[in-house]
Amino acid sequence: MPEVYDPLTDPAPAHDVRAVLRIRAFRRLWIAFGLSSLGDWIGLLALTAMAKSFAGDDYQAANFAIGGVLFLRVLPALVMGPVAGWVADRLDRRATMILGDFIRAAFFVSIPIVGTLTWVLVATVLIEIVSLIWGPAKDASVPNLVPRHRLEAANQLSLITTYGSALPAAAIFTAITLVSRWAGALSNSTLFAIDLAVYVNAATFAVSGFAIISIREIGRAVHDHEDHPTLWRTMVEGWSYVTGTPVIRGLVVGISGAFAAGAVVIGLGRTYVEDLHAGDPGYGVLFGAVFGGLALGMGFAPRIFSGLSRRRLFAAGLVGSGICLAGLALIQQIEIATMIAILLGFNAGASWVSGYTLLGLEVPDAVRGRTFAFVQSAVRTVLAVTLAIAPFVAGAIGRHTYSISGHSVSYNGASITMLIAAVVAGVIGLLAWRQMDDRPGVPFWRDLRRSFGKTPGVYPTTGLFIAMEGGDGAGKSTQSALLVEWLQEQGQQVVLTREPGATDLGQELRRIILDPATGDISHRAEALIYAADKAEHVDSVIKPALKSGAVVITDRYVDSALAYQGSGRDLEVADVERVNRWATDDLRPNLTIVLDLPPKNGLGRFAERDRIEAQSADFHERVRNAFLELAAAEPQHYLVIDATQDRDDIAKQIRGRLQPLLPKVTTV
Incomplete structure (x- = not known):
């Protein structure tokens, strides 16, 4: 069976x-x-x-x-x-x-x-x-x-x-x-x-x-009787969308560049190791180093550099690939070349997985299939051209020996071609950085430093902790109520709460922070008020409920602070995160449900807007992107749902994801 x-x-x-x-x-x-x-x-x-x-x-x-x-x-x-x-x-x-x-x-x-x-x-x-x-x-x-x-x-x-x-x-x-x-x-x-x-x-x-x-x-x-677009229609529509959307255009060019960098090494690897007198064993080692690094980059780079936005990681990986390729071209020792090849693969893998993640997040569902079809065709074309041209360029350049201070140095066509490709890869990476950087004015090295040493957080072992996140008007309250009803039908003990305002102190803080009459206040003060509400909320409501074995659903949690006060305002996300992790004793939801809705759709549902809802469209767009990036960094703890769907369809998806996570119901 x-x-x-x-x-x-x-x-x-x-x-x-x-x-x-x-x-x-x-x-x-x-x-x-x-x-x-x-x-x-x-x-x-x-x-x-x-x-x-x-x-x-x-x-x-x-x-x-x-x-x-x-x-x-x-x-x-x-x-x-x-x-x-x-x-x-x-x-x-x-x-x-x-x-x-x-x-x-x-x-x-x-x-x-x-x-x-x-x-x-x-x-x-x-x-x-x-x-x-x-x-x-x-x-x-x-x-x-x-x-x-x-x-x-x-x-x-x-x-x-x-x-x-x-x-x-x-x-x-x-x-x-x-x-x-x-x-x-x-x-x-x-x-x-x-x-x-x-x-x-x-x-x-x-x-x-x-x-x-x-x-x-x-x-x-x-086979269902569906209307399948022709190949020509798919390619034309994919090309039109890619060329007309700057971010997607940068992603496609960057992904193609990452593949080209790896293809140059594979295409020239055999003659390159022959120039280094390493033979077939050296070729096998170099080949394995590139693709071993590629697998490591795809598997671990997003987790290691979780403090970087996906866009920055994507562009940084491209620039890093160019630098490593230049080092490979200049080094004439197989042992060092092997280590550089691992780094080259790691950088290319980081760009590859980040680029595809961003495509999944940035491209609307209606054109996603044809866009990916275009990307795959573009990548294959780049691979074919690179693998075909690189060896012929190297062969045309041939072998050359130079005399430097009385010493003879052989620098042949394979290495020279790699160096040319390294310059091209570096330029593509810099162009992608200029076009896609989502944190202008924030030094890259500061973002990179804060990527290390992040704690994994504390996840509840009793009960179940669920956070509902998303922009204003995304339908969090509606879905939270539907979820409570369904969980109670399953025999679960449920506690529904929210931020800010779940405690007596929180209600007063909520009045201050959301009332338009409050006017402009310091962004740091705003972040600290939200953090104070979280500290009281966790200690007074969330922890006791989880300890009793309940399913706790909170309408907003730490991710809202990172999205609104970190990315929406001009504060460092790392600083906002540090304060909020301390305030919540680093307690994290078992699952965060992100209801993704374009800001113009969500804000259009309000006749009157509070102090946060009244912020600019750019502010709310930054908030939306921040939620998506947080979800992409740790997909095992997130569920992202298109909130433009019917509310019953959304509820069904939430239930399907939660069903395996629910605590066992004990009957007396």
């Missing part, structure tokens, strides 16, 4: 990766996908090394052969992408993936047997066409294997696996080449090592195919 997943038996947070892996069908698909990704990276290393061997010692011919393999790796995506997706959507997905893995294994086995550069290039194209069909079939199967609230975690795990598997692939390739080198008895040990790596690669695809055979839950796509 297929495994039935019951979210009530798994109360882990929605973004808990371990909870996703407990789902048997997805776990098996993930293992198969990991093996396919591993084989993909081993294949890239082996085929570029094989192309270099076929080209011989000619520097230009070697670069052209490697460039041809890399270019043909991405060319099918540009030509066959839409067709491959159409095919994958009309075939049985499980059969498609099984057959695709076995076909790729067969093609890789054939490459050493035929043993010509021409067949390497032809097989590369054929393998990539099969991969283009296999990938959409896998992606389309995942939503049918996991609950909706675990889908984001499943996609994140797949993303990290895609790039993280490059590291073990590099280690396997390096180990194979080292063992073959140490054996030394073979007449052509280098070519033997490459052939062996290709066979290992074929084996990973074959094992992946056998693993998918056991996943019975994967089947044929279910």
